[in-house]
Amino acid sequence: MGDAQKSLLDKAKKLAAYQAVDDHVKDGQVLGIGSGTTAVYAVERIAQRAREENLNLICIPTSFQAKNLIISNGLQLSELDVHYPIDVTIDGCDECDQDLNVIKGGGGCLLQEKIVASASKKLIIVGDFSKESRYLGQTWKKGIPLEVAQMGARVVLEKLQKFTDSVGGSVIPTKVRQAVNKMGPVITDNGNFIVDFQFGDAMKTGELHNAQSVETWLKSIPGILETGLFVKMANQAYFGQPDGTVKSTHERILKNGF
Numbered sequence: 242m243g244d245a246q247k248s249l250l251d252k253a254k255k256l257a258a259y260q261a262v263d264d265h266v267k268d269g270q271v272l273g274i275g276s277g278t279t280a281v282y283a284v285e286r287i288a289q290r291a292r293e294e295n296l297n298l299i300c301i302p303t304s305f306q307a308k309n310l311i312i313s314n315g316l317q318l319s320e321l322d323v324h325y326p327i328d329v330t331i332d333g334c335d336e337c338d339q340d341l342n343v344i345k346g347g348g349g350c351l352l353q354e355k356i357v358a359s360a361s362k363k364l365i366i367v368g369d370f371s372k373e374s375r376y377l378g379q380t381w382k383k384g385i386p387l388e389v390a391q392m393g394a395r396v397v398l399e400k401l402q403k404f405t406d407s408v409g410g411s412v413i414p415t416k417v418r419q420a421v422n423k424m425g426p427v428i429t430d431n432g433n434f435i436v437d438f439q440f441g442d443a444m445k446t447g448e449l450h451n452a453q454s455v456e457t458w459l460k461s462i463p464g465i466l467e468t469g470l471f472v473k474m475a476n477q478a479y480f481g482q483p484d485g486t487v488k489s490t491h492e493r494i495l496k497n498g499f
């Protein structure tokens with residue numbers, strides 16, 4: 242990716258994050274703090290508003306990165322054992338389809354993100370224009386990130402490969418994600434591996450039916466501790482556009498127990 246494209250995407254991430262914070266963050270709330278590069282802008286804006294408007298906010302992190310962001314921005318850090326439920330969580334995504342089903346975990350944070358999302362009255366997704374798609378897998382070609390117990394990785398890979406082969410295969414193999422600047426696999430904040438499940442166009446073509454059936458199937462495989470598929474969890478999405486505007490979906494009410 243060239244510098245100009247990167248800068249365009251960065252601006253779009255910032256626009257979306259700022260707009261989402263301005264629309265949803267209010268005094269006295271417990272906030273879930275997402276992970277990734279877009280979440281950095283959300284925390285920046287939350288901290289700005291907290292200072293300028295003297296807001297009293299409690300922040301629950303979704304990762305080690307988020308925890309450090311909360312601390313370095315002078316926000317009040319807490320955890321789910323102390324503050325539950327969360328009023329609103331603002332988090333990034335790798336891809337978001339037209340039904341607001343989302344793929345997350347491109348940066349290796351998904352298990353804590355999903356727990357925090359499930360503890361939130363509202364989940365607001367933020368991203369640049371490249372994250373919006375019609376169906377999952379349309380733009381995100383790296384597979385569905387899965388958090389997998391280390392000793393179960395071989396078993397999980399065999400089962401996923403068997404499925405991939407049965408639907409015609411994928412040119413890219415499903416494998417344990419390898420680290421950059423460190424030899425060997427990525428180890429998550431929770432001490433597990435990440436497996437990137439290459440599902441190709443299976444969701445579009447029908448082999449995987451829909452995101453909910455994929456999620457149910459993946460969660461039925463022992464060793465898969467969590468998936469990066471967030472199905473019917475997001476209430477609204479914001480996408481920063483190249484022209485400096487922000488496109489947002491309607492906010493939907495979910496029957497999520499709150």
Ligand SMILES: O=C[C@H](O)[C@H](O)[C@H](O)COP(=O)(O)O
Pocket residue numbers: 275276277278279280332333334335345346347348349350351354
């Ligand atoms: O594992 C990482 C998280 O799920 C991120 O929220 C997701 O990858 C999007 O990250 P970014 O905002 O950097 O594109």
